[in-house]
Amino acid sequence: MAWHLSVQVDRDSAVPLTTQLQNAIKVRIEDRVLQPGVRLPSSRQLAQDLRLSRSVVVEAYEQLIAEGYLDAVRGSGTRVTRKLTEGGGYAPLLDSRPAAQSRWDLRVGIANLSNFPRQEWLNSYTKVLQNVGREGMDYPPVAGIAELRNELAGYLGRVRSVHTEPGQVMVTAGFAQGLALLSDSLKRLGIHELAIEEPGHNGQRRFILDTGMTPVPVPVDDEGLVVEALERTGARAVLVTPAHQFPTGVMLSPARRARLLAWARERDGWIIEDDYDGEFWFEPGGRPAALQEGDPERVVYAGTTSKVLVPGLRLGWLAIPPRLYPLLERVRSRQDQGSDTLTQLAFAELMRSGLLDRHLRRVRSRYRSRREALAAAVRESLPEARLSGCAAGLHSYAVLPPGTDEAAVVHGALRRSVLVRGGQQFRFGGPPGPPALILGYGSLPLTGIAEAVAAIGEAYEEARRT
Numbered sequence: 001m002a003w004h005l006s007v008q009v010d011r012d013s014a015v016p017l018t019t020q021l022q023n024a025i026k027v028r029i030e031d032r033v034l035q036p037g038v039r040l041p042s043s044r045q046l047a048q049d050l051r052l053s054r055s056v057v058v059e060a061y062e063q064l065i066a067e068g069y070l071d072a073v074r075g076s077g078t079r080v081t082r083k084l085t086e087g088g089g090y091a092p093l094l095d096s097r098p099a100a101q102s103r104w105d106l107r108v109g110i111a112n113l114s115n116f117p118r119q120e121w122l123n124s125y126t127k128v129l130q131n132v133g134r135e136g137m138d139y140p141p142v143a144g145i146a147e148l149r150n151e152l153a154g155y156l157g158r159v160r161s162v163h164t165e166p167g168q169v170m171v172t173a174g175f176a177q178g179l180a181l182l183s184d185s186l187k188r189l190g191i192h193e194l195a196i197e198e199p200g201h202n203g204q205r206r207f208i209l210d211t212g213m214t215p216v217p218v219p220v221d222d223e224g225l226v227v228e229a230l231e232r233t234g235a236r237a238v239l240v241t242p243a244h245q246f247p248t249g250v251m252l253s254p255a256r257r258a259r260l261l262a263w264a265r266e267r268d269g270w271i272i273e274d275d276y277d278g279e280f281w282f283e284p285g286g287r288p289a290a291l292q293e294g295d296p297e298r299v300v301y302a303g304t305t306s307k308v309l310v311p312g313l314r315l316g317w318l319a320i321p322p323r324l325y326p327l328l329e330r331v332r333s334r335q336d337q338g339s340d341t342l343t344q345l346a347f348a349e350l351m352r353s354g355l356l357d358r359h360l361r362r363v364r365s366r367y368r369s370r371r372e373a374l375a376a377a378v379r380e381s382l383p384e385a386r387l388s389g390c391a392a393g394l395h396s397y398a399v400l401p402p403g404t405d406e407a408a409v410v411h412g413a414l415r416r417s418v419l420v421r422g423g424q425q426f427r428f429g430g431p432p433g434p435p436a437l438i439l440g441y442g443s444l445p446l447t448g449i450a451e452a453v454a455a456i457g458e459a460y461e462e463a464r465r466t
């Protein structure tokens with residue numbers, strides 16, 4: 001097999017050819033253009049392709065093997081080392097890296113593959129492929145195809161009381177892209193600080209930093225974001241999770257909602273509403289409307305399929321205030337040429353046909369049973385913990401009694417093969433919060449919940465004794 005490698009050398013350069021080749025390969029490995037495990041051409045082949053003497057390539061390969069960039073395995077050629085990049089690359093926005101071997105994984109943001117409606121997705125996709133015309137195979141509008149934006153505007157109004165129109169909706173690669181677009185747009189408006197909730201999402205905080213914005217932590221209490229503290233920061237933009245604060249699960253109280261909206265008006269500010277698990281509401285009666293309903297001129301509403309379906313689809317949406325829309329569209333058009341049309345069409349079909357609603361009803365009832373099993377298991381095995389955030393979403397927040405060594409509980413649980421995050425991981429250096437655990441149950445089988453919480457209970461008792 002003649003494997004091909006795309007590198008170039010400059011014969012006129014003063015840098016020796018071996019060094020050039022070595023550096024070119026090294027840079028591609030470090031940038032992860034050449035992925036771990038990828039096979040390189042034989043030295044003979046590469047020498048021939050680049051019209052170099054074979055000894056130049058042999059020497060470059062040998063040096064890279066000595067430095068640990070490449071592995072030469074007898075019978076299977078030369079490959080990029082796997083070890084080098086372990087744990088490297090960019091951390092995902094969310095905590096969904098593969099776990100060290102553990103029996104139960106209670107981290108949030110872990111995809112539940114068994115809930116993905118494979119057959120319905122396949123049917124929608126097949127239908128799309130059977131009917132798609134020329135325009136469906138062409139470049140899509142950057143903000144998304146009309147079919148999906150129409151469906152989304154209708155769905156968001158119906159399910160989350162979002163006030164929007166298809167022309168104000170933008171389809172994104174999940175909330176991650178939405179946040180990157182919003183950061184870039186706010187910077188163009190001269191806004192360089194983005195207030196965020198503390199405790200909150202550390203991955204998101206780092207992501208915001210990487211976009212060149214300064215995240216400004218604002219405390220959260222039992223009523224959600226402390227708007228008074230936000231007022232003192234001087235920030236003109238804030239990112240909030242009003243429906244189910246991440247990670248405490250608190251819902252923003254009506255009084256705070258009103259005050260936050262008043263803040264935006266008085267400050268001429270912007271609110272980004274991250275409604276990451278807005279579809280999962282378990283209490284009787286309807287779910288409170290999205291914050292966006294209170295001021296569609298100042299709130300950017302963001303939703304995603306990451307919880308509803310799976311994060312791997314990379315599909316999300318923004319409902320954008322009219323004043324901000326043209327800027328976001330311009331910023332987006334500099335970033336990419338829109339989202340994959342076929343996926344958009346398939347998702348639009350899933351919505352149009354009612355299959356998404358049916359899927360949601362089905363998984364909501366599965367998650368409700370898990371939520372109840374979790375509450376029962378906590379009452380049984382961790383009775384001193386105070387659970388909050390159970391009304392919605394796919395995780396609950398367990399506050400442990402003051403003085404509990406949170407890290408010892410987390411380590412004790414891991415020794416018992418249970419992976420759970422402690423509350424301190426979601427703090428950004430402000431005053432430490434109460435000892436707490438974030439109990440994600442979205443990807444746990446119903447039968448595993450009692451066992452996982454029992455192990456955490458043992459770890460808690462052990463930590464109390466020592």
Ligand SMILES: Cc1ncc(COP(=O)(O)O)c(C=O)c1O
Nearest residue numbers: 174175176246276304306311316
């Ligand atoms: C707080 C929070 N925001 C947003 C998201 C979704 O991000 P994305 O749509 O990029 O997967 C998640 C997880 O799904 C989350 O936990």
